Amino acid sequence: MSTPLHAVSAAPVGDFALRCSGLQRYLGQGDGRVHVLKGVSFEARRGQVYAIVGPSGCGKSTLLYLLGLLDQPDGGDIEINGQRMSNSDDFARTAARGAHIGFVFQFHFLMLEFTALENVMMPMRKLGRLTAPEMEARARMLLDAVGLGAKTHRLGTQLSGGEQQRVAVARALANQPSIILADEPTGNLDVKNSTLVFDLLTRLAKDNGQAVILVTHNPEIAQRCDVTRPMRDGLFV
Amino acid sequence: MLMSLSCTVLGVGLFIVTQATTSGFEEFFVKTLLGTDGAMRIEDRIQDTLRSMEVAGSPDFQIRQREGVKYIEGVEEPQIIMDTVRSFANVRGVSAVLRGNVQVSSSFKTEDGQVFGIKLEDHRFVSELERKITTPEGLGKFQESAGSALVGRVLADRLQLTVNESIVINVRGESRRYVVAAIYETGVRDIDKTRIYIDLAEARSLLRKPTGATFLQISLHDPKRAREEAAHMEEVLRHSVRPWQEREKEWLSVFRALSVSSAITVTVFTLIASLAMFNTLAMIVLEKTKDIAILRSMGYERRDITRIFLWQAAIVLAIGAIVGGIFGAAVSWGVSLVPLPINTLFKTEHFIVALSPWHFVQAITTAVVMVMIASLVPARRAARLEPGDIVRGTAQ
Ligand SMILES: Nc1ncnc2c1ncn2[C@@H]1O[C@H](COP(=O)(O)OP(=O)(O)OP(=O)(O)O)[C@@H](O)[C@H]1O
Ligand SMILES: [Mg+2]
Numbered sequence: 001m002s003t004p005l006h007a008v009s010a011a012p013v014g015d016f017a018l019r020c021s022g023l024q025r026y027l028g029q030g031d032g033r034v035h036v037l038k039g040v041s042f043e044a045r046r047g048q049v050y051a052i053v054g055p056s057g058c059g060k061s062t063l064l065y066l067l068g069l070l071d072q073p074d075g076g077d078i079e080i081n082g083q084r085m086s087n088s089d090d091f092a093r094t095a096a097r098g099a100h101i102g103f104v105f106q107f108h109f110l111m112l113e114f115t116a117l118e119n120v121m122m123p124m125r126k127l128g129r130l131t132a133p134e135m136e137a138r139a140r141m142l143l144d145a146v147g148l149g150a151k152t153h154r155l156g157t158q159l160s161g162g163e164q165q166r167v168a169v170a171r172a173l174a175n176q177p178s179i180i181l182a183d184e185p186t187g188n189l190d191v192k193n194s195t196l197v198f199d200l201l202t203r204l205a206k207d208n209g210q211a212v213i214l215v216t217h218n219p220e221i222a223q224r225c226d227v228t229r230p231m232r233d234g235l236f237v
Numbered sequence: 238m239l240m241s242l243s244c245t246v247l248g249v250g251l252f253i254v255t256q257a258t259t260s261g262f263e264e265f266f267v268k269t270l271l272g273t274d275g276a277m278r279i280e281d282r283i284q285d286t287l288r289s290m291e292v293a294g295s296p297d298f299q300i301r302q303r304e305g306v307k308y309i310e311g312v313e314e315p316q317i318i319m320d321t322v323r324s325f326a327n328v329r330g331v332s333a334v335l336r337g338n339v340q341v342s343s344s345f346k347t348e349d350g351q352v353f354g355i356k357l358e359d360h361r362f363v364s365e366l367e368r369k370i371t372t373p374e375g376l377g378k379f380q381e382s383a384g385s386a387l388v389g390r391v392l393a394d395r396l397q398l399t400v401n402e403s404i405v406i407n408v409r410g411e412s413r414r415y416v417v418a419a420i421y422e423t424g425v426r427d428i429d430k431t432r433i434y435i436d437l438a439e440a441r442s443l444l445r446k447p448t449g450a451t452f453l454q455i456s457l458h459d460p461k462r463a464r465e466e467a468a469h470m471e472e473v474l475r476h477s478v479r480p481w482q483e484r485e486k487e488w489l490s491v492f493r494a495l496s497v498s499s500a501i502t503v504t505v506f507t508l509i510a511s512l513a514m515f516n517t518l519a520m521i522v523l524e525k526t527k528d529i530a531i532l533r534s535m536g537y538e539r540r541d542i543t544r545i546f547l548w549q550a551a552i553v554l555a556i557g558a559i560v561g562g563i564f565g566a567a568v569s570w571g572v573s574l575v576p577l578p579i580n581t582l583f584k585t586e587h588f589i590v591a592l593s594p595w596h597f598v599q600a601i602t603t604a605v606v607m608v609m610i611a612s613l614v615p616a617r618r619a620a621r622l623e624p625g626d627i628v629r630g631t632a633q
Contacts, residue, residue, distance in 0.1 A: 027629070061628075065624075065625045065628065065629075066625075068534065070530070070533070070534055070623075070624040070625045070628065071623065071624070071625025071626075072623075072625070090539065091538065094533065094536055094537070094538050094539075095536065097533070097534060097535070097536045098535060098536015098537075099536065101534075103534045103535075105530075105531070105534070105628060107628075108527045108530075108531070108628075110531075111528045111531055111532075122532070122535055123535040123536060126535060126536050126537050126541070127536060171535070175536075
């Protein structure tokens, strides 16, 4: 891969990029109210790749939304790069999302009316650290890295599910976040592409000192991660 | 989007059309009445009546108290008043008019009428009589011969008169013969069927009023300021001065009511436009919740989301304003071609429209305010959605 991917400030490996402790989350109303997360504690170091595994419905996505500051816990603490986020306001959480977190959703990936390139550039536009040509160059480079260099100008609607997922991965990397949260990023991919995406994520973690946390049902992938955390019924086991 | 866009176009367009037509008729009416009866009239002399009363016990000491205002009909010293009036900056012209009720006869029949004695060189500046002459000979003959008269179209038709024929005017048993110098048509039926203009000197002798005038007709450079000027003149001249707004207030209030009622209709249209906008945006917000979650997950703030939706509304508004403006102008032009003969308050053959930039400004401002208010609600709702709720599908 060409230099820009590696040119990031190499943060000291071993620091905690993300910590959470005693996370509680209830979902649903009234009788349907479910205790989904029952006190989850977790920490992720820079430069490490973590796999969260577990049966469907055990609360993996719910945990990832909390860690990605997309949802608020009913109890417990979340720390992003040493900063406590669990009781900060929407503005601070939004800013932290933009600067520190790259998120890949489990199901919906792209803004379909936009091209792959525009999708990848969108987080950079908001952050505003790069000039327009720099953003475009970086977006092209990232799309190249996920094997979509030839389809940068396709609209979201003109891409397959797996291709959309890879664009979403590229987009999560756009702002060089210190934490990458990916909910089954290889779920829709064939062996070749899931290896491609996984290799990319691992290499980034190593080279840039990013913490990668991914949810996966694929044992092979889980096995290749630095740490695997099995989850059951809202708790790590 | 298309629905709200078309409603905006309709709202803006119809606003312009209705305002252009109502104000068209009103302006035309005002122009007609300014052109016939001038911006204001000085009619009666004001005399303060004072009541004296002796304070008890002291015969030298009197309290004088203004009891009321008495009007003495007519202007007794027209020349002095006219000279003073001409010194007002806003005054364009002033003309003394002597009026009297008469009977007019042609060889065909007799009608009631009113003689208006005028000095043409003065009256030119206070009315558009000159331009209302319909007979090709113009005013030449009237200017030359003191024994000639200007007759209104309706009266002329009733008496079956043409130019150069003669009429007999009868006042209190005395008859005089005049030649019809020209026929005029103001379009105001009441005028065209009664007024006969003759030379002022001739009228004095006919009506046996060697001095004085019934009223002074005044035209202003800026007729809108007639009220203020009238109040000022009344102070200075001690004569009652009636501005056109007061003279024609019944008709003016009819026009006002008309324009208010059409403004209401049109506001309803813009209201529908804003409801459509509200609906459209609310639907878009529902459709785009996932995109909202994605944007928010990338660090886009609440106000960014609001802005995106307001931007959509702004685009609709911009297109709506431009297309609506063109549509309004086009329809107004089309309406101005619709034949509509009127011959009572004023004379016209077709619809009158008066397009003014002000109508466009009003229409667009109304649309902007209403559509933006309607858009704000769904846009803010979109911004309040929690990304976590959206991805779980529990967003309200
Ligand atoms: N709105 C809700 N109301 C009540 N319960 C909910 C709601 N949303 C999710 N749940 C429950 O929360 C639990 C955790 O859901 P979550 O999506 O985190 O599971 P997951 O581990 O990601 O599963 P999968 O592997 O299938 O993606 C599930 O048992 C689900 O039924
Ligand atoms: Mg899940």
